[in-house]
Amino acid sequence: MLFHEEKAVWWNKILWVIVIGDLALLVWLFQKFGIHDPGGLTGIGALVVTLLACGWAALTFARYAVSFDGRMLNFGFNGCNGSVAVESIESVEIQQHVNLLPFGGIGWRFDFGGKRIGFLVGKGTALEVTPRGGKWKYTFNCDSAEELAAFLEKAGVEVKSA
Known part of the structure; x- marks a missing residue:
């Protein structure tokens, strides 16, 4: 891992x-x-x-986790999580302060625009993952977003800063 x-x-x-x-x-x-x-x-x-x-x-919703093993990016809650293979990620954007308003709060949420799925535990740092050809973007909190973004960049994913 x-x-x-x-x-x-x-x-x-x-x-x-x-x-x-x-x-x-x-x-x-x-x-x-x-x-x-x-x-x-x-x-x-x-x-x-x-x-x-x-x-x-x-x-x-007892535990929230984000993990990356070099091939798969996993994020979310115990019984409700998301995962994306590295080769299917178009880009990742680091958000220093995620805006919870479009999602209507914390938890597992769809934004009101219908384009993003959020796995949110607070207003802190987050990553927004854009899959290739996917209709959904994934937004999830990550305290060490820069560290995770560096691992993803080494794996060939384009990293953007907000």
Whole structure:
């Protein structure tokens, strides 16, 4: 592995607080209403859906990683990531401060223009990868963007600075 960067995302702690709070509410609802009260079942059903959604999100978006092994560039979250082969990369652009507004925030996002897919954990440094002949560009955060860009340049990829 030529380059590897990995970190835990800050919002994952919030999701786990929601999951734990949801479990506590489920226990309370079961004790108060049991399973025979239709009103209680509605609340329990809503909490189960919330628990499953937040639990899935907490596991899927727990870690964020960017890696390059000389042939493949991989980026994204545990259960939701992207990868591009070096020979299919047209260019890479270093962005010192990624603009989150076109993406509507952080996480795995499509921009409002419909041309980019973002794997974003904050406003910091990012790379924008333009694949050859692809209709999508990939934008992802990378704390060591210059180092990764140097490895990509050695592999024959054109590197641009914003």
